[in-house]
Amino acid sequence: MAxxxxxxxxxxxxxxxxxxxxxxxxxxELVENAIDAGAMHIEIVIAGGGLSLIRVTDDGSGMSPDDxxxxxxxxxxxxxxxxxxxxxxxxxxxxxxxxxxxxxxxLEIRSRTEDSAQGSSVIVTRGAKSAVAPAAVNRGTIVEVxxxxxxxxARLKFLKSERAEAMAVTDIVRRLAMAHPDIGFxxxxxxxxxxxxxxxxxxxxxxxxxxxxxxxxxxxxxxxEVAGAASGAxxxxxxxxxxGLPTLHRNDSTQQFLFVNxxxxxxxxxxxxxxxxxxxxxPRGRSPLLALFLDVAPxxxxxxxxxxxxxxxxxxxxxxxxxxxxxxxxxxxAAGHRASAQGGVLTVESxxxxxxxxxxxxxxxxxxxxxxxxxxxxxxxFAEPAQAPFAxxxxxxxxxxxxxxxxxxxxxxRPLGAVRAQVHENYIVAQTRDGLVIVDQHAAHERLVYEKLxxxxxxxxxxxxxxxxxxIVELEDDAAVLLSEHADELAELxxxxxxxxxxxxxxxxxxxxxxxxxxEGLVKDLAAELAADGTARALKDRLDSVASRMxxxxxxxxxxxxxxxxxxxxxxxxxxxxxxxxxNHGRPTYVALKLSDIERLFGRR
Numbered sequence: 001m002a003x004x005x006x007x008x009x010x011x012x013x014x015x016x017x018x019x020x021x022x023x024x025x026x027x028x029e030l031v032e033n034a035i036d037a038g039a040m041h042i043e044i045v046i047a048g049g050g051l052s053l054i055r056v057t058d059d060g061s062g063m064s065p066d067d068x069x070x071x072x073x074x075x076x077x078x079x080x081x082x083x084x085x086x087x088x089x090x091x092x093x094x095x096x097x098x099x100x101x102x103x104x105x106x107l108e109i110r111s112r113t114e115d116s117a118q119g120s121s122v123i124v125t126r127g128a129k130s131a132v133a134p135a136a137v138n139r140g141t142i143v144e145v146x147x148x149x150x151x152x153x154a155r156l157k158f159l160k161s162e163r164a165e166a167m168a169v170t171d172i173v174r175r176l177a178m179a180h181p182d183i184g185f186x187x188x189x190x191x192x193x194x195x196x197x198x199x200x201x202x203x204x205x206x207x208x209x210x211x212x213x214x215x216x217x218x219x220x221x222x223x224x225e226v227a228g229a230a231s232g233a234x235x236x237x238x239x240x241x242x243x244g245l246p247t248l249h250r251n252d253s254t255q256q257f258l259f260v261n262x263x264x265x266x267x268x269x270x271x272x273x274x275x276x277x278x279x280x281x282x283p284r285g286r287s288p289l290l291a292l293f294l295d296v297a298p299x300x301x302x303x304x305x306x307x308x309x310x311x312x313x314x315x316x317x318x319x320x321x322x323x324x325x326x327x328x329x330x331x332x333x334a335a336g337h338r339a340s341a342q343g344g345v346l347t348v349e350s351x352x353x354x355x356x357x358x359x360x361x362x363x364x365x366x367x368x369x370x371x372x373x374x375x376x377x378x379x380x381x382f383a384e385p386a387q388a389p390f391a392x393x394x395x396x397x398x399x400x401x402x403x404x405x406x407x408x409x410x411x412x413x414r415p416l417g418a419v420r421a422q423v424h425e426n427y428i429v430a431q432t433r434d435g436l437v438i439v440d441q442h443a444a445h446e447r448l449v450y451e452k453l454x455x456x457x458x459x460x461x462x463x464x465x466x467x468x469x470x471x472i473v474e475l476e477d478d479a480a481v482l483l484s485e486h487a488d489e490l491a492e493l494x495x496x497x498x499x500x501x502x503x504x505x506x507x508x509x510x511x512x513x514x515x516x517x518x519x520e521g522l523v524k525d526l527a528a529e530l531a532a533d534g535t536a537r538a539l540k541d542r543l544d545s546v547a548s549r550m551x552x553x554x555x556x557x558x559x560x561x562x563x564x565x566x567x568x569x570x571x572x573x574x575x576x577x578x579x580x581x582x583x584n585h586g587r588p589t590y591v592a593l594k595l596s597d598i599e600r601l602f603g604r605r
Contacts, residue, residue, distance in 0.1 A: 023050025024168035029097035034058035049162030059140040062113040111141040175264040181210040228327025235297035244289035246281035257291040277328035283586035426558040443583035445556040462494030464509040479527035
């Protein structure tokens with residue numbers, strides 16, 4: 001078959017197949033054009049999931065009649081300076097979106113510049129262009145797309161339902177609105193009420209308000225401000241944004257928003273940097289919530305590597321990754337012991353399900369007392385009543401013998417408060433000035449031991465304690481050999497062992513931080529950890545994982561009764577230790593309940 005030149009109409013439809021995948025692609029291109037035109041307010045209206053109608057109205061700079069005629073021509077653009085593809089400072093630059101849309105739908109554009117007495121319009125119907133004509137329009141541009149894919153009906157069968165397509169459009173608009181808080185957006189998808197994002201500014205508070213309107217109020221209450229910069233031989237770069245506490249996570253990455261120079265991207269390098277920064281702070285298979293904005297010199301990033309411009313390539317990828325990891329790590333470390341506020345909210349909601357619907361409201365509580373007395377179990381106040389039921393409550397409480405332990409004022413004002421009790425030999429109950437805190441003693445102490453092990457590793461080694469009699473641990477032959485092969489690396493963690501014949505190892509020293517521990521259980525767990533991860537990587541590359549396993553064995557166990565002094569000491573250590581708000585597995589170590597929430601449970605609010 002002879003080679004022949006394709007017609008311009010066919011070329012445009014082929015190009016449209018790459019640029020315009022679905023209605024959301026059209027909305028993205030049109031809104032990006034409006035942003036590039038300097039618009040301060042952008043209105044988006046769609047019908048039928050975007051297949052019947054897409055209309056984008058902006059108050060940007062507008063176009064003259066001559067520019068309007070060129071705008072629907074292929075590869076005509078005002079955004080490339082001297083055709084330099086390495087100095088792209090706009091969201092759009094290829095000049096192919098409008099002709100591609102016009103080749104597969106009915107496209108009408110009306111526009112007017114500020115100094116023009118009247119506007120102008122042009123219509124493109126499935127590739128056929130009309131002449132530019134006068135039109136009545138305010139300053140700015142109105143782009144209307146109808147009957148999308150009418151020229152390529154085969155594409156329609158690959159689209160999802162109208163509702164799904166409308167949701168995709170909503171996601172695109174939300175991402176663009178998140179990156180530009182100084183622009184007002186309005187989206188009408190056919191629902192009863194449009195989604196409106198009021199115009200703000202580019203201050204930190206306004207940015208968080210815009211992000212919270214999109215990601216939810218729960219993110220705002222748990223958001224940490226992230227800021228970092230990197231300088232070097234090339235141009236400086238910086239990162240800014242907000243990241244959720246490690247205890248706020250999801251089973252997918254849909255709540256991770258990453259932007260480069262105002263452009264929403266899904267880049268493997270950036271996603272990997274986020275995972276590295278959170279590391280062991282979240283459970284495996286879960287994803288943190290965040291919104292990060294990178295400002296990079298245009299010459300240091302290539303945005304022309306993907307048809308939809310959803311991926312980018314960095315000139316110095318390692319520098320970008322290090323900057324993001326460092327900025328996130330600093331923000332997470334500064335959070336200290338903070339845990340997600342959602343823990344207390346969810347606790348209250350679970351209790352509220354059992355509240356009687358006709359409960360009568362009682363007056364709220366007064367200022368909490370700080371002079372509680374500790375009541376030992378043998379106190380008569382806890383004895384069985386000898387007379388009528390509840391007779392013990394008839395006597396004034398001041399007459400009941402007690403061991404008075406006044407809680408210092410400064411203790412109850414500490415972030416995690418003063419200890420009041422231990423329940424079920426696992427949970428510590430503490431009182432704060434405005435509520436109470438429930439702490440999982442095993443999970444909390446596990447994180448404390450883990451952080452001490454990591455600090456010891458960073459300072460050159462872990463202190464050990466010798467065993468009076470070496471512990472002999474019997475294992476499978478392969479497991480014993482595997483442990484012996486990594487004996488030197490395990491010694492860096494404070495676990496000194498050696499082969500003891502076939503299928504056994506002798507443990508001579510253990511990490512001092514672990515105190516009295518189940519040596520056999522620890523060794524068997526470490527052998528399983530090594531076997532599961534294979535032997536391709538050196539143990540040094542996964543010391544944190546091994547240290548986490550050791551910390552689990554060396555922490556306070558569930559079921560152990562603690563003294564008041566021990567419990568208070570645990571709370572004070574948590575306040576002083578970064579990341580103590582979550583255990584080594586990413587679960588929260590404590591739940592905080594506000595007094596107002598507790599009063600609501602009892603109908604006092």
